[in-house]
Amino acid sequence: MEEVLDRFLIKIIFAIFVCLILYIYRYIHFIIFPRGVKQVRSPFNLTGNLTNSVHYLSRILGLVILFSYIQFNRYFTLDVSLVNIFLITLVIMVTYLVSISIMELIILYKFNYKDEVLKQSNISYATICSAINLGLAYIISTILIKSNNSVMIFFTLWLFAITILGFAGKLFIFYSKFQFNRAISNKNLGVALSFLFFFLGNTLILVKAFDQPQIEKYSYMLRIFFKCFSSFLFIPFFVIAIRLIFSLKVKKSNSQDILLDSNKSISYGISEGIIYLISAFITSWIVYNINPTGVFSIL
């Protein structure tokens, strides 16, 4: 019974501690994104601006996904454990926010939060930001596990992952029929949904690439690079194959409406995104589940 009570009490302390960390997040967010002062410091009206809610809550969701991978270590005393977790969460929080900032600079360099969310309520922009937040959360959590508590390895892998993901994000213009920047300016939700699945597909590829034995840092990173590279070569093949196999086509008469009609653009965006995600899953199967080294046979 004592053991059960002890564990229960620790859970309560841990829960309060997590709330404290989340509270700190509000202010760290304010330091890194000064443009969102209003969003962070004043009470948040959930019914006021849907775009703002999506943008804000998706960041918190990403952060919480990230936190869920941190382990509470019972080998230490309670105070040491809490300080340990506090330091790790602080580093992760800053890394997460800096990653978002970098990724937005790479992908959404023509837009900014103030204009798109606060002034224009651009849901397309907010959805793309959400995709970036969730994708980054999964990537950073994977890196966190793979770095085995080494800060140097964590930052090296983080930089590496951000570079690959940023480059992969730029490939969206090759994949999609939507004109990315123009469609976002026009608040086209189709492009945002397509990008959401596209980014999650890329995240899946990268997370799978990280999931391999780490023996030596240099060769580990090279392996990740080549796995991602070969994945990005196979995805277009599967995109075309799936479209051909299941006869997925857009009627010629509708091809221009995709960019203009909001319903059709949403429908097209979702289909385009899901096809990419399906291709990403099959690609990850092809690239990661075939034994890469093979076996020797005696001549």
Added chain:
Amino acid sequence: MNKILFYVFATILYLTLSKALAPDNISLEYIKTSKDLKKFIKLSPATAILEKTMKKGYLIKTYYQRYKIVYAYRPPKLIIVRTKRTLAEKTSKYIGMSLFRIDEDNKISTVPMPPGYLFIGNKKYGRWLYKDKIAYWKFYQSYKKLPQYFGWGSFTPDKKFLVEAKSYEKDNTPFLGLSNEFGHKGSVTNKFLPEDTKKSGFRRVKFRNLFRNYRKMNYN
């Protein structure tokens, strides 16, 4: 059209970078001929004994060879190299034999010869012992482990063996031993070569056994 060009360019770039940088490729050295084994041997005298020839790949094969480099003055070293098909196939019948030798004067020979041929008859490493008027080669105490490294087991070369081997080498003809003791069908090689050199990574399973295995695994 631009997309296709980009894709083709990316594919070529991937293959080129893979060839140049992929950890699987850069970790193993490539040899074209037996003479290229020189780059692995830092000291002389030494001999490289072929232990295993392997291939990997379903459609496009890559060939590998495992050599044991035996030095006179230091412990032996195992190396695995990539090689070309012709060399792999040509040398596959010389398993357990010395494919490369470098003597004290840095003179190189690549005619396939029995392992340890380089050291037989050299008075620095041993001497001839006479038994029933036949001279047998015996290594000195300091080099007593060499026969073990060569994979000789109970085999002891005699003078006739050395004379015959020398004449074969002069004619650039591989010598498998007086009664074919060495090579892939050699009695000594098959008996004393390490067990792992005979094992294949492939599990050869017939179709009917595959289904039988499924049945056994699930219903027995």
